[in-house]
Amino acid sequence: MFEYAPAPESRSVVDIAPSYGLFINGTFEAPGSTGGVFKTVNPATEEVLAEVSAAGPEDVDRAVAAARSAFGPWSALPGAERAKYLFRIARIIQERSRELAVLESLDNGKPIKESRDVDLPLVAAHFFYYAGWADKLEYAGFGENPRPIGVAAQVIPWNFPLLMLAWKIAPALATGNTVVLKPAETTPLSALFFADICRQADLPPGVVNIITGAGETGRTLVEHPGVDKVAFTGSTEVGRQIARSVAGTGKRLTLELGGKAANIVFDDAPIDQAVEGIVNGIFFNQGHVCCAGSRLLVQESAYDEVMESLKRRMATLRLGDPLDKNTDIGAINSAEQLERIRVLTDAGSQEGPERWSPPCELPAQGFWFAPTIFTGVTQAHRIAREEIFGPVLSVLTFRTPAEAIEKANNTPYGLSAGIWSEKGSLILAVADKLRAGVIWANTFNKFDPTSPFGGYKESGYGREGGRHGLEAYLG
Ligand code: NAP
Numbered sequence: 001m002f003e004y005a006p007a008p009e010s011r012s013v014v015d016i017a018p019s020y021g022l023f024i025n026g027t028f029e030a031p032g033s034t035g036g037v038f039k040t041v042n043p044a045t046e047e048v049l050a051e052v053s054a055a056g057p058e059d060v061d062r063a064v065a066a067a068r069s070a071f072g073p074w075s076a077l078p079g080a081e082r083a084k085y086l087f088r089i090a091r092i093i094q095e096r097s098r099e100l101a102v103l104e105s106l107d108n109g110k111p112i113k114e115s116r117d118v119d120l121p122l123v124a125a126h127f128f129y130y131a132g133w134a135d136k137l138e139y140a141g142f143g144e145n146p147r148p149i150g151v152a153a154q155v156i157p158w159n160f161p162l163l164m165l166a167w168k169i170a171p172a173l174a175t176g177n178t179v180v181l182k183p184a185e186t187t188p189l190s191a192l193f194f195a196d197i198c199r200q201a202d203l204p205p206g207v208v209n210i211i212t213g214a215g216e217t218g219r220t221l222v223e224h225p226g227v228d229k230v231a232f233t234g235s236t237e238v239g240r241q242i243a244r245s246v247a248g249t250g251k252r253l254t255l256e257l258g259g260k261a262a263n264i265v266f267d268d269a270p271i272d273q274a275v276e277g278i279v280n281g282i283f284f285n286q287g288h289v290c291c292a293g294s295r296l297l298v299q300e301s302a303y304d305e306v307m308e309s310l311k312r313r314m315a316t317l318r319l320g321d322p323l324d325k326n327t328d329i330g331a332i333n334s335a336e337q338l339e340r341i342r343v344l345t346d347a348g349s350q351e352g353p354e355r356w357s358p359p360c361e362l363p364a365q366g367f368w369f370a371p372t373i374f375t376g377v378t379q380a381h382r383i384a385r386e387e388i389f390g391p392v393l394s395v396l397t398f399r400t401p402a403e404a405i406e407k408a409n410n411t412p413y414g415l416s417a418g419i420w421s422e423k424g425s426l427i428l429a430v431a432d433k434l435r436a437g438v439i440w441a442n443t444f445n446k447f448d449p450t451s452p453f454g455g456y457k458e459s460g461y462g463r464e465g466g467r468h469g470l471e472a473y474l475g
Pocket residue numbers: 155156157158159160182183184185186213214215216217218219220222233234235236238239241242255256257258259289290291387389415455459460
């Protein structure tokens with residue numbers, strides 16, 4: 001075996017300030033001017049990257065007020081004029097994509113090859129796509145004169161910080177709404193760099209406001225009476241709290257929550273291709289993916305072949321420095337998330353399934369978890385029911401399509417699913433019976449701004465992406 005030489009991306013392409021203030025009404029305020037401050041770290045090294053402001057209730061007030069005063073003029077602009085800003089933002093993102101990719105890998109821990117080749121191209125594509133809708137809203141199928149809702153409060157998680165921001169901000173702006181967005185506590189930096197991009201694009205002040213902080217800041221924001229629409233991506237638990245607090249207020253709400261997707265492999269599937277899809281399905285972004293294929297359902301007759309080649313493939317995955325271009329698996333985003341993964345995998349080991357990881361050395365500093373599979377999992381096991389949100393795959397088997405469908409649907413979630421088979425008729429018949437928002441056939445984790453994304457059941461409601469994604473921002 002040849003060893004790979006190190007191929008680190010240069011860190012010097014990104015200039016991180018020692019501290020950041022909130023971005024309200026088009027200006028960066030002094031760091032920590034009213035609330036406190038907190039630190040964001042690089043999860044691969046535990047190095048502090050910057051100090052960031054924690055927005056308190058008065059800051060939230062000011063941000064919502066800024067968005068409110070910007071709403072009138074922004075929504076009155078002809079769609080073609082709003083589109084110019086969105087196209088400009090999209091182009092600046094492309095121009096700064098190397099810088100933003102390195103920044104995202106530093107703050108989040110994801111491998112540079114993913115932030116560079118997946119996150120950033122999709123972020124730009126989202127802005128380009130919704131820029132194209134801004135002057136065509138009356139043809140989108142939501143009435144002749146679709147109107148924006150007003151001020152949108154948007155709260156996003158840490159797994160795809162900039163991409164989740166794009167999913168939220170691009171459709172909101174295209175439809176004429178203004179926004180106050182709170183990024184996750186552990187990954188605030190790319191949203192703050194995005195604020196700088198808004199300035200660079202001459203976006204009118206107050207149209208986009210970025211306030212950083214922890215869960216409490218998010219709660220204050222979504223509960224603010226000056227907000228007309230709440231868009232949340234995160235855990236089902238917090239989503240439930242938000243649904244409760246928004247109920248009866250007249251605010252519009254969309255929720256993108258957790259998942260426990262089935263990736264179903266039939267015995268006639270092209271096995272090598274399916275194994276690539278299984279690996280991509282659960283080890284992409286360290287498994288910090290709401291639509292991850294975390295439950296592998298393999299037809300019994302193909303089980304030995306699939307498991308043998310899956311283990312062989314997993315032994316080639318390279319875990320380590322997220323900035324190294326050869327790295328497949330980066331760092332777990334935080335100590336808390338690592339602990340959550342440990343608790344659930346310990347439960348998995350205790351409940352009986354067999355646990356396996358390839359030989360894999362973990363760096364001494366930072367937060368890491370080796371790619372892991374559990375075999376002999378039954379539907380009653382916690383690791384088959386609860387979202388782990390880490391590089392951990394639970395393997396179950398089935399004999400007939402009916403059994404596969406029943407097992408796949410046996411979950412409180414319903415975000416995504418995958419089907420691997422050579423037979424188009426089987427794929428269509430099974431897809432028709434799966435209760436999941438997105439179903440991939442002979443591929444997995446494919447994203448495109450033109451395609452709606454969202455869940456059933458406890459995975460939430462509302463759609464982001466595509467023409468459907470406009471509806472959440474139109475009154
Ligand atoms: P989380 O704990 O629910 O946090 C999500 C965001 O909400 C963060 O910004 C968080 O702030 C904030 N928050 C926490 N408590 C809040 C409250 N009471 N009111 C308002 N906001 C609050 O989720 P997470 O652990 O960061 O993210 C992982 C989850 O997101 C997983 O369940 C995953 O499946 C889901 N997810 C879903 C999608 C989708 O499209 N369906 C996409 C990505 C992720 P802090 O950062 O300070 O906690």
